[in-house]
Amino acid sequence: MSSLPQFQLKHTPFHERTSNLSLPQNWRRWAGHIVVGSYDLHVEREYWAIRDAVAMIDVSPLMKYMIEGPDAARLLDKLVPRDIGKMAVGQVGYTGWCDDEGKLLDDGTISRLSDNTFRLTSAEPSLRWLSMNAVGLDVSVTEVTEKMGALSLQGPKSRTVLNKVCGKSLDKLKYFRVMENTLAGRKVTISRTGYTGDLGFEIWMDVADALAVWDALMEAGRDYGIVPCGILAMDMARVEAGLFMIDVDYTAANHAWIEGQKSSPLEMGLDWAVHLDKPAYFVGRRALEREQAAGSAWKLMGFEVDWAGMEPLFAKVGLPPQIPAMAVRGSLPVMHEGKQVGYASTSTWSPVLKTYIALVHLQRPYYEPGTKLSMEVTVEHKRLHAPGKVVKLPFYEPEWKKK
Amino acid sequence: MTSNQYDAVVIGAGHNGLIAAAYLARAGKKVCVLERREVVGGAAVTAEPFPGYRFSQFSYVVSLLRPEIIRDLELPRHGLKILPLPSTVTPMDNGDYLAAWDDHDLTRQELYRHSPRDAEASDEYGRVMARAAKAIKPILGLVPPDPSSMSPRDMLRMLKVGQYAKSLSEKELYQIAKLLTQSAADLLNDWFEFDPLKGTKSASGIIGTFLGPNSPGTAYVLLHHYMGEIDGAFRAWGFCKNGNGGVTQAIASSARALGVDIRTNASVQQVIVKGGRASGVALANGDELQAKVVISAADPKRSFLQFVEQKHLPGEFVEQIKNFRVRGSSGKVNIALSELPDFTCLPGENALHRGAISISPSMEYIERAYDEAKYGQFAKNPYIDMIIPSMIDRDMAPPGHHVMSCFVQYAPYDIEGGWDDAKRDAFGETVISTIERYAPNIRRAIVGKQVITPKDIEMIAGITGGNIFHGELLLHQLFFLRPAPQWADFRTPLPGYYFGASGAHPGGGVMGAAGKLAAQEVLKDWK
Secondary structure, X not given: OOOOHHHOOEOOOOHXXXXXXXXXXXXXXXOOEEEEOOOOOOOHHHHHHHHHOEEEEEOOOOEEEEEEOOXXXXXXXXXXOOOHHHOOOOEEEEEEEEOOOOOEEEEEEEEEEXXXXXXXXXXXXXXXXXXXXXXXXXXXXXXXXXXXXXXXXXXXXXXXXXXXXXXXXXXXXXXXXXXXXXXXXXXXXXXOOOOOOOOEEEEEEEHHHHHHHHHHHHHHHHHHOEEEOOHHHHHHHHHHOOOOOEOOOEOOOOOOOOHHHOOOOOOOOOHHHOOOOOOOOOOOHHHHHHHHHHOOOEEEEEEEXXXXXXXXXXXXXXXXXXXXXXXXXXXXEEEEOOEEEEEEXXXXXXXXXXXEEEEEEEEOOOOXXXXXXXXXXXXXXXXXXEEEEEEOOOOOOOOOOOO | OOOOEEEEEEEOOEHHHHHHHHHHHHOOOOEEEEOOOOOOEOOOOEEEEEOOEEEEOOOOOEOXXXXXXXXXXXXXXHOOOEEEOOOEEEEOOOOOEEEEOOOHHHHHHHHHHHOXXXXXXXXXXXXXXXXXXXXXXXXXXXXXXXXXXXXXHHHHHHHHHHHHHHOOOHHHHHHHHHHHHOEHHHHHHHHOOOHHHHHXXXXXXXXXXXXXXXXXXXXXXXXXXXXXXEXXXXXXXXXXXXXXXXXXXXXXXXXXXXXXXXEOOOOEEEEEEEOOEEEEEEEOOOOEEEEEEEEEOOOHHHHHHHOOOHHHOOHXXXXXXXXXXXXXXXXXXXXXXXXXXXXXXXXXXXXXXXXEEEEOOOHHHHHHHHHHHHOOOOOOOOEEEEEOHHHHOHHHOOOOOEEEEEEEEOOOOOOOOOOOHHHHHHHHHHHHHHHHOOOOOHHHHEEEEEEEOHHHHHHHHOOHHHOOOOOOOOHHHOHHHOOOOOOOXXXXXXXXEEEOOOOOOOOOOOOOHHHHHHHHHHHHHOO
């Protein structure tokens, strides 16, 4: 039986390199593409590259849209709770966006490349949503997902490596800023952004330049311990950084089957990116104003398991604590005095903090930092509860992240 | 000698009749099912017109068969296997094609190739339709209330539907109201721009009705077909192992195990009425069976205009049944093949052969096909839904050979001058030459073919008008109006006579809900 080219998931522009480097060949699906889960047989080396050296992650499947024209800022200001008017050229803003009931549809970054040119990244296809809201505005929306490759270079040595291969120095590029640059002679834009909470950059390029950029970075990074890194290690780092993921930590409002599955940006802890004082109306504004006034029923918080409190649960059956070595995307009940008051949506062992941590959704009033709660752990097929406490996000923020 | 005394007699051994009988036997009743033909199954039968080549003669896919029926009657233990039918490919006139695979990413990628806008709209459309299907689905399982009745029973049922409706958001209610009244064309034009996509999607809105994509009410039919469900999960259509006869064989086996007598070659002449109550049936061969209740699983016209003397029924009810629309609009061509059809758009043996292949290049194509039917002709360029069962279940054809099932619309029951052999041949030839445009080797691959017109459906399966749903899925023939106002609760104006077939709520398809619900109502009334 012939296999049709159409019967394959998409490859990223880096596939020729990534597919040869991955030892376990544990492909993961991401927005219609296949990407490497991990390159090594264990994720630790990739994880520690993020935290101690420099890790290179293929993030090409991110949806990318160019929004251009005299009304470009107006369109975005209408769509997102963030005040686009306050964004300078060269600035990048992280934001969620909502439906009319103020529930999150998606989240991503907006880069202001010039007064009238923006690039938006999203997790879900957004062309229809953007075009629908662009009616009557002098703006064009173009999807460039397949035209661009994207590499995320993360870790304390990432700047040093980039400085070796870039035409212009990255030293002055501040946190959440973007610049035009060249890398190995190829035109790229580089933003100081990432999904790890470490020092890091994302490099955006034409697909034709993808392999040249990859090779140049691998070469330049050799002396700094560069490691190609899959999305499994990134998943651990992003939990430490307190960064949530669509369809894992929240359900997009337009995917939800029932109201209870939806989340607002305030519930997800994005208060800092919801600018209710901005002049323009934006989709979901009224609902968010109401929620702001009344307080949120739920909050996304951090949860740290108390290791000393968990050890006896395992000791009773003669075992040391058994914690999955990777991030786990599965719901775990969070309890207060025997009653469920929330749930963890992603939990992971944090190698840098040496702590078992989780992103948790908690009902009022249990979301105050310091609140003592317990989270489900499975000890030899039995569901028990390990004590711990509510903490603010992020769990981990190195001093060099914003320096 | 078998006794002719039963608690219940069921007329018709289609899936609904067998299901009703099995549920009654499960409740301890002594039940007999009477089947006019020599085989059970009704319109869900597998036939072998050419040795070694087996066909689902009429209905050919499964999706709506209620999961609780599968569990209650232990159908898997009686051989039921529903195999996946994972894709739909629409060949286009320019040599390209449109495919919908059973994978979200692949389908999106494929549609994106034709229209990026539709690729995204399709995601959202799918979710809106799925939510609407989910919202309507519980109503399918409820006995429809009569909104004009003040009886406590009806009030309670109204309350149930009302409570349920209250759990929906305002937006969902608007969407449902719109879906119930719109045409498929209006609905699809609201969402999409790509013609082959709209054509293929609109086809589900006209199947089994005598309407075109532009006729109001067809949006609901689209939703009705959208409620495909296998094993309780929202899914697409499936193919039953051994054809759709496999479904009814499993139900019959379960019914027999529960003690049901199934008699074939037992044509019912009339329902016997004594003291104003149905008390049994008289067979064409002169035999009589006595029963406390009689349940008809035949179509509404046969059930009320043929089996029961009209003097036993209210005049208005008879009038309503006479006006019930049962216009057959589709035919079937079953083809035995020496090789696979080779489609120009995707040459060679490939994934397309494992799913449905739809001749539906645009809504206009289908509307024009309807135009011809409206004026008494079969469509010269018909909508065709093909599957190749032998690619899904290798036991359907000899090794290396294949069978192909072609559902064809439009073919009006009331064709000008009436159906005859010449017209049937011409209809079959039209279908072959239509397929030939997309798969040029089809003609030389034909080993045998069986052409079925709506008239044949009536003659063989015994469905008046040859309508595959026993009555069109029009809004004025659904819920509390199916088959007639005030008589949608499976009871009839004749005490002791019940009605549980596709012409009753919730309608057609190999769903079985009507048979099960009718049995439940019989048991509620049992004294």
